[in-house]
Amino acid sequence: MAIAAISTVVEWYDFTLYLYFVTVLARVFYGGGERSLALALAGFAIAYLMRPLGALVLGVYGDRHGRRRAMMVSMAVMTLAMALTACLPTRAVAGPLAGWLLLALRCVMAFAVGGEYTGVVAYLVEGAVPGRRGLVASLASAASEVGALVAAAVSAATVLWFSPAALETWGWRVPFAIGAGLAGMIWVGRSRMAESPEFLAHEAQGDLAAHPLGRAAGAERAGVLRGFGISALGSISYYVGISYVPAFLVATGAMGEGAALGLSTLAALMVIAVTPIAGALSDRYGRRPLLIGIAIAAAVMPTLLFPVMAHGGIMLALGGALVLAAIGGAWSAVAASATAEQFSSRVRLSGLALGATSATALFGGVSPWLAHVSIALTGGAWAPGAMIAAVAAAVVPILWMMPETAPRFVEPL
Incomplete structure (x- = not known):
């Protein structure tokens, strides 16, 4: 293990x-x-x-x-x-x-x-x-x-x-x-x-399963859709809310390159610290309530934090980056087990490929570039945060209707 x-x-x-x-x-x-x-x-x-x-x-x-x-x-x-x-x-x-x-x-x-x-x-x-x-x-x-x-x-x-x-x-x-x-x-x-x-x-x-991909896309397609939504928010919250932040702070003049890279190291340490805590809490209280709570935070806070990081000085930029890292890290921690538990073990890898990995490809690789473009189009430092908020708002209803999958509350698939 x-x-x-x-x-x-x-x-x-x-x-x-x-x-x-x-x-x-x-x-x-x-x-x-x-x-x-x-x-x-x-x-x-x-x-x-x-x-x-x-x-x-x-x-x-x-x-x-x-x-x-x-x-x-x-x-x-x-x-x-x-x-x-x-x-x-x-x-x-x-x-x-x-x-x-x-x-x-x-x-x-x-x-x-x-x-x-x-x-x-x-x-x-x-x-x-x-x-x-x-x-x-x-x-x-x-x-x-x-x-x-x-x-x-x-x-x-x-x-x-x-x-x-x-x-x-x-x-x-x-x-x-x-x-x-x-x-x-x-x-x-x-x-x-x-x-x-x-x-x-x-x-x-x-x-x-003789045809695991077909079964995942057919009989277990609801899990594919839920996994897609969960991973979509995980990808954009990481790639925009964590990976893009140093470039954002440099581009807006909030801090120099050296300080921004140092901040990215602190953000990574925050993710490492938060991850096992969130994972353990999901075992105790369930995946669904934690995901809903984190998604609500992602729908509200990033749009507020990006302007604060751009114009509030180094300490507020540091605080905002750490909060975004905590949101992204906590989400990834709970999502790891939640997405896997959407599928029976006979098709688990195929289901994850259809849902989670496809969402990562769509919402991960190009999202920092889109965040940069969104600032140029709107002229507002809030735009990258609004991208995260929009995806989070779309995911909350999916989570609300999602059955609990933690073994403490339900028998595993």
């Missing part, structure tokens, strides 16, 4: 690492300049769209052949993708082909990552003591933030250690090689894990 819980470190290590090194990669693979940066960021967005496909393929595989096997495949592909990235020829050696090779590996990485989080959450939910599912599943969310912090530390150390010339020549390869090594170690750990007890029970009874 511990190996599964920390596995999402690799996913967010890679995600954060690419964004921290995007300016270096733009020079190394696309030649430098504003157009090159745009190409590097566009490649990130294009690859992001591969996540739903990876979730579907690995989800069906995991429902048919086991959670452990699906997680082994995803981590093996992630290890290979990061190792090959560290070995790529640069534009100076291979010309434009270098940029295309980088994009291809980003797509492979995104494909593997698509099935990673859902597989981990399903494994944790099915292997945990029923009364501790919320807490155990929330650890996957906390581990994601740990991965982001590790990437930030490795990125900073690499930039400080190498001269600018050495960084562009070969130093940029080091963080990706470290990521490949980390992923390889987790793959070895996963090879020693036992299979999910719920999957083994279905396998022994011979009643595994």
